[in-house]
Amino acid sequence: MSWRNSSLTDVDHYLYQFRLIIIGESTVGKSCLLRRFTQGRWIEHNDPTVGVDFHTKMVQVDGHNLKLQLWDTAGQERFRAITRSYFRNAVGALLVFDISDQNSFAKVSGWMEDVRQSSKPHEPVFLLVGNKADLDRQRQVLRVDAERLANSFKIDYIETSSRTGQNVEEIFNVLARRIFEAIQDGTVVVGNGWDGVKKGDEIPKELSSRVNLQQKKISDTKDNGGGCCK
Incomplete structure (x- = not known):
């Protein structure tokens, strides 16, 4: 496991801390999305994540600072027992597939169910992400099919590219907003010894x-x- 702290200092104040996980098959580009979001860069060749990788970054929703704890989970089956232990305290999850890989899309429902079962009694807020939008000419997953699946889950669907940066900021901001709204309407409850959401010290x-x-x-x-x- 590796730990990285991006663009945060001890003097930063925030209203809430959200624990988010990024899940999906190996090689769909989870680590590249996270690196583009937290470091603003893209690397052509990236080693597969071993177990989990950790980053943090601050975003703003309605003028409030929200601290995101970002857990990049390995997609390989042999690490599943390790990654499941991080599902339990997640308040949000990015379900990532590769638009040029039909198999990665076919596995999305399984990943979602795995998180749901592992995170009980809490229900994370999900967002479906079709990554590698820059490979549109090699597309195997039609946008309409991905949107249909997202609609069946009643969640948002956004296509991204960590290579170009397309919509990378948006997916994290949208997920943070959905969680913030869920807290406001009482769908997500803060406290009770659960680490999915923690109160910060924002004035x-x-x-x-x-x-x-x-x-x-x-x-x-x-x-x-x-x-x-x-």
Whole structure:
């Protein structure tokens, strides 16, 4: 297992932390999507993930900072026992397949069911991702078929390319928004010893505004020669 911390510092404040997993068959490009999102780069040749790989990144939804814990899981069957242990505390999952590989698409339903069974009693928020959109000429999975499957699951479907960066930011932002909305409407419950969602230390907007106003008044007083030490 490897650990990477991307674009976060100890002084960052956030409203919630979401634990997300990226799942799908080996070679569909999960690690490349994650690297493009967290590091802004793409590598032609990438070694398969062994077990799990970990990244973090901050996104914003409705003006709130949300910290994403991103767990890249290995697609090979021999690592399944390891990766299942990370499914339980996931509040969200990107279901990734390769649009140029029909077999990877055929396995999507199995991956989804595996996560659902392993994460009980919690139900993660899913998003279906058709990766390698830059290989459209070699496409084996029609968009209409992928959209039909996503509709049957009642989830979003987005096509991406880690090579070009197409929609890579969008899939993480959309998933974060869906989870945030699920918290707002009570579908996802925060707490109870579950690590899928954790409360952060973000200062509420109304309190932050009052603090900034007080700081401005203090600053103005000092600039005008006021203060007890004059």
